[in-house]
Amino acid sequence: MTQQLDFSVGMGKETTYGSPSAVTRFFESEAKAKYDVKTIKGSGLRPTKGVARTSRQSISGFEGSTDIELDAPTRGLGFLLNAVMGAVTNTLVSTGLYQQVHTLSTTDPVASYAIQEALPPIGGGASNVHTFRGCVFDSLEISAKEGAYLSVKLSATILKMLTTGATAASYPSDDTLFSFVHGSIQVGGSLTEPGATTLAVGDAIPAVNISDFSLKVARNLDKKGWNLGGAGLRSRPPVLGKPEITGKITAEYTDNVLRDAYLAQTPLVLILTFTSGSNVLQIAMPAIKLKGEVPTSNGGDVITQSIDFEAFDNGTASQPIFIVYRTADTTP
Structure with missing residues (x-):
């Protein structure tokens, strides 16, 4: 017998767009796929x-779509990061600890995935399975807010839906979650890029006035591909568009560093690092530019700045963004 809490979400990587593939990873996320x-x-x-x-x-x-939202775990997150970023290296750091360095892929075809959602009927009984084929991920959002776990959201398009192919859900027994208290942030200075087994390093003093951070990586995949012979389905996987890396930080007004960088449009290094035991999730961007705002009064309350930013290629760094993930997972 089941209850309404007994839903599950699993994923597996496809070898061919829309082809059957095993579901190999399960995530603590709600089942919210839509299929039109x-x-x-x-x-x-x-x-x-x-x-x-x-x-x-x-x-x-x-045509279908889905969002997968979850608290950032110390196991399994690399599989999701790779679904959007597309390129990854995986290296043994020490016994039982691997480092994944995720960067933006630059070649088609885009990888596709199967997503399985198991939904329990009211009153108990075996869960009903919806298996979605040809799922391609277009964006990744990471958000760190005071007093909360680090949040991750991925968005995907869906090729087709089946009602067969159930795989029993299974989860790591030793995973934990990254939270706001695990984090530190550096803005400015210079950047030493992460290596196969080393984290990114900056020479700026860690900031103590940032209360909120969010990042979005959008691959901007194309929206075409419904051609004759496709029987109403997309006949090919989407192709890569021009990626955009944007975000926002909320900072208490303690100095004029961010204000002056905005006014002069000075590129800044940004390094955000979360550590939980030996597990690490790090985001490093060699060159972001701020989009505002200048400080204003706040009715006598603490003055804060809500500042949008965009990451750029500075012509020197090998990548515009690195996402480093240290985990016990042997593979992404």
Whole structure:
């Protein structure tokens, strides 16, 4: 018997876009996939037939989407990071500890995944399985807020939906979560890029006035591919677009470093590091530019700045963003 809490979300990487593949990883996320059956109606009219007829209404296409949201775990997160970033190296650091360095892929085709959602019916009984094929991830969001666990959200498009292919859910027994109290941030200075077994290093003094951070990596995949012969399904995987790396920080107004960097449009290094035991999640960007704002009064309360930023290629660093993940996982 099941209860309404007994849903599960699992994923597996496909070898061919939309082809059957095993579900190998499960995540503590809600099952929220949406799948649309698009239809068309005929435009012709016939005497005495004022209402649209069933024979003139047909399926015109299928398209789905999903968001996977979860607290950032110390096991399994690399699989999700790779789904969006696309390129990764994986190296043994010490016994039982591996370092993954995730960067933006620059070649097609984009990897695709199967997503399995198991949904329990009301009143108990075996969960009903929805298996989605040809899932391609377009964006990644990471958010750190005071008093909370680090939050991760991924968004994907879906090729097709099946109602078969159940795999029993399984989870690591030794994973923990990264939280705000595990974090530190450096803004400014210079950057030493992460190596295969070394973290990124900056020479700026860690900031103590940042209360909120968010990052979004958007791959901007193309939206076309519904061609003749596809039977209403996308006939090919999406191709890479021009990526955008954006975010926001909220800072208490303790000095004019961020204000002056905004006014002069000075590129800044940003390094955000979360550590939980020997596990690490680090985001390093060699060159971000701030989009505002200048400080203003706050009715007598603490003055804060809500500052959007965008990451750029500075012509020197090998990548515009590195996401480093140290974990007990042997593979991403």
